Amino acid sequence: MNYEGQICRAPMERSAFMLPVMVGCSYNQCKFCNLFRHLKYRELPMEQIEEELRRVRDLSGSPKKIFLGDGNAFGMKTEHLLEILQMIERYFPECQCVNMDATVTSILKKTDAELQALHEHGVQHLYLGIESGLDDVLTFMNKGNDLAQAEKAIGRLHENGMVYDAHIMTGVAGRGRGVENAKALAEFLNRTHPCNVVNFSMFLHKEVPLYQDILKGNYLPSDELDNLKEERVLLELLGDQAAEGATGIRYEGFHDYIQFRVRGELPKDRERMLEKLDRMILEYPKERTEYSYVEGECPCLEKCGDGKEIWNMQDVIP
Numbered sequence: 001m002n003y004e005g006q007i008c009r010a011p012m013e014r015s016a017f018m019l020p021v022m023v024g025c026s027y028n029q030c031k032f033c034n035l036f037r038h039l040k041y042r043e044l045p046m047e048q049i050e051e052e053l054r055r056v057r058d059l060s061g062s063p064k065k066i067f068l069g070d071g072n073a074f075g076m077k078t079e080h081l082l083e084i085l086q087m088i089e090r091y092f093p094e095c096q097c098v099n100m101d102a103t104v105t106s107i108l109k110k111t112d113a114e115l116q117a118l119h120e121h122g123v124q125h126l127y128l129g130i131e132s133g134l135d136d137v138l139t140f141m142n143k144g145n146d147l148a149q150a151e152k153a154i155g156r157l158h159e160n161g162m163v164y165d166a167h168i169m170t171g172v173a174g175r176g177r178g179v180e181n182a183k184a185l186a187e188f189l190n191r192t193h194p195c196n197v198v199n200f201s202m203f204l205h206k207e208v209p210l211y212q213d214i215l216k217g218n219y220l221p222s223d224e225l226d227n228l229k230e231e232r233v234l235l236e237l238l239g240d241q242a243a244e245g246a247t248g249i250r251y252e253g254f255h256d257y258i259q260f261r262v263r264g265e266l267p268k269d270r271e272r273m274l275e276k277l278d279r280m281i282l283e284y285p286k287e288r289t290e291y292s293y294v295e296g297e298c299p300c301l302e303k304c305g306d307g308k309e310i311w312n313m314q315d316v317i318p
Contacts (some may be wrong), residue, residue, distance in 0.1 A: 002020070002048070002052065003274075006035060007069070007154045008035050009067055009069065010165060010167070010196070010198050011252055012125075012165065012196055012198075012250075013065070013067040013099060013199065015065065016063065016065040016066055016067040016099065017056060017061065017063035017065070017066045017067070018066075018067045018069050019049065019052060019053070019067070019068055019069065019084075019088075020044060020049075020052070020068075020069045020070065021043065021044055021049055021068050021069065021070075021073050021076065021084055021141070022041070022042065022043045022044060022070055022071075022073060022076065023039055023040070023041065023042050023044065023070060024036040024039035024040065024041035024042070024070060024071060025039075025041060025070065025071025025072050026041050026071070026072050026075045026076075026106075026173050027071070027075070027103055027105075027144060028041060028071070028141060029074055029142050029144065029206060030129070030141055030142055031098070031140070031141045031142050031209045031210040031213070032169070032172070032202065032203070032204075032205075032208055032210045033208065034139055034203075034207055034208050035071065035284045036070070036071050037207065037208070043076060043080070046080075046083060046084075046087075049084060049087065050087055050091075051092040053087055053088065053092070054091065056091075057091050057160050061092075062092065062094055063092055063095055063096060064095060064096045064097075065096060065097050065098075065099065065227070066088060066092070066095055066097075066098045066099070067094070067098075067100060068084070068098060068099070069100075069101075070101075071101055072101050072102060072103050072106055072122075073100035073101060073102075074100050074101065074103070074106045074107065074126055075101035075103060075105075075106035075109075078110060078114040078117070078118065080291055082117060082118065082121060083088070083120060085098060085118070085121035085122055085123070086121065088122065089121065090121070091119060095122065096122075096276050097122055097123075097124040097125065098121075098122040098124070099123070099124060099125040099126070099127070100122050100123070100126065100127070101126070101127045101128075101129075102126040102127065102128055102164075103128070103129070103144065103145070104128065104143075104144070104145035104149050104150045104153045105144055105145055105149075107126070107153035107154075107156060107157060108149065108152065108156075112156065112159070112160060113161035114315055115156060115157065115162070116161070116288075118159045118162075119160055119161040123162060124158060124162060124163065125160060125162070125164070125165055125195065126163075126164050126165070127164070127165050127198075128153075128154070128164050128165070128166055128167065129143070129167045130150060130166040130167060130168055130185070130186075130188070130189070131143060131167065131168055131169050131172050132168070132169070132172045132173055132181055132185060133181055133182075133183070133184030133185030133186070133187065133188045133189075134173055134177070134180065134184050135147055137172060137173045137174075137177075137181065137243060139148075140219070141172065141210070142209075144302045147188055148193075150188075151188070151191070151192055154192045155192075158193075160212050163194075164194050164195070164197050165194050165195055165197070165198065166189060166192075166194040166196070166197045166198070167198050167200065168185060168189075168197060168198070168199050168200075168230075169177050169199065169200055169201065169202040170182075170199055170202065170222075170227040170230045170231050170234070170253075171201055171202035171221065171222045171226065171227040171230065172202050172203050173220060173222075173287045174219055174220050174221060175220040175222045175226065176220070176222075177222075178222055178227065178229060178230030178233070179229070179230065179233050181189040181230065182230045182231070182233035182234040182237070183233065183237065185234060186233075186234050186237035186238045186240075187237075189238060189249070190238065190239070190240050193249075194249060195247075195249070195250065196249070196251070196252070197238065197249055197250070197251045197252070198252050198253075198254075199231065199234075199251070199252070199253040199254065200254050201224070201227045201231075201253070201254060201256075201257075202221070202222075202227070204221055204291055211248065215240075220235055221291055223289045223290055223291055224255060224257060224258050224284070224290045224291065225281065225289075225290075227255065228255070228260075228277060228280055228281050228284065229281060229295040231253055231262070232274060232275060232277045232278070232281070235251070235262075235266065235270060235274055235277065236270075236274065237275055238251065238266050239251075239265075239266025239267040239270070240267065248265045248266055248267060248268055249265065249266045250263075250264075250265050250266075251263060251264060251265070251266055251273070257290065257291075258284075258290060260277075260280050262276050262277060297299065
């Protein structure tokens with residue numbers, strides 16, 4: 001695959017054929033995100049997209065599921081998306097669904113007729129960065145939408161035959177607000193019925209605007225122990241709508257820095273997932289405070305006893 005940047009997609013798309021249709025992210029303004037900051041956003045020529053479809057077909061590829069990359073592919077003009085979807089239909093008539101990342105605003109900009117046409121040509125799952133259940137956090141992180149707008153966008157997806165999967169981040173609300181965020185987020189997710197929830201525990205990086213807020217004391221990051229406790233509250237509450245006959249929510253939670261992961265379906269697997277979290281919380285190292293970070297040179301990084309780099313926030317956080 002001819003690809004520019006670093007591949008990032010939901011674990012549910014691990015077996016999908018990833019078809020690049022753009023480079024970077026058309027929004028690219030979230031304070032915490034470093035995935036696309038080094039890239040200049042541009043849409044790929046239709047000839048290049050078709051050449052990739054032809055290459056895979058000629059290699060006897062027969063994908064049942066295709067993921068359009070990169071960030072916010074749903075933000076492309078509808079006529080361009082439909083042209084890509086029609087090419088997919090020609091090259092891979094056996095393809096059962098086409099999924100992609102979206103933003104709340106990219107959904108709201110499309111008419112119901114456009115949403116319906118996209119669904120009729122195979123679009124099923126859209127991945128939305130919900131991130132937090134608190135409007136002030138979304139504003140601070142420059143997400144570009146509030147929760148009411150997100151709920152409206154999700155409602156329009158459901159009305160036009162599509163479903164959404166939610167990306168969230170424990171720790172995004174900052175130190176001391178984990179429980180508050182978890183409760184608000186669970187309420188929002190239970191109300192809007194995502195099929196999947198993917199929790200990437202929040203990463204910190206010196207090259208994003210959020211780092212300057214940390215240095216200025218405008219944002220106090222939570223450590224991984226707080227993130228684990230926040231996740232526990234979320235899992236206690238998430239998936240309650242299934243008791244009313246709705247389908248359960250599949251959940252995947254990642255804490256790559258401390259090499260911990262919890263996954264399952266809620267509410268069915270709730271007790272097993274909570275027990276795993278409880279064990280990790282009890283085993284969490286008490287001798288140091290850990291922050292999830294993206295590697296890079298940084299004045300706030302130091303070496304801990306086992307040689308790993310950790311965030312030393314003593315000079316930054318009061």
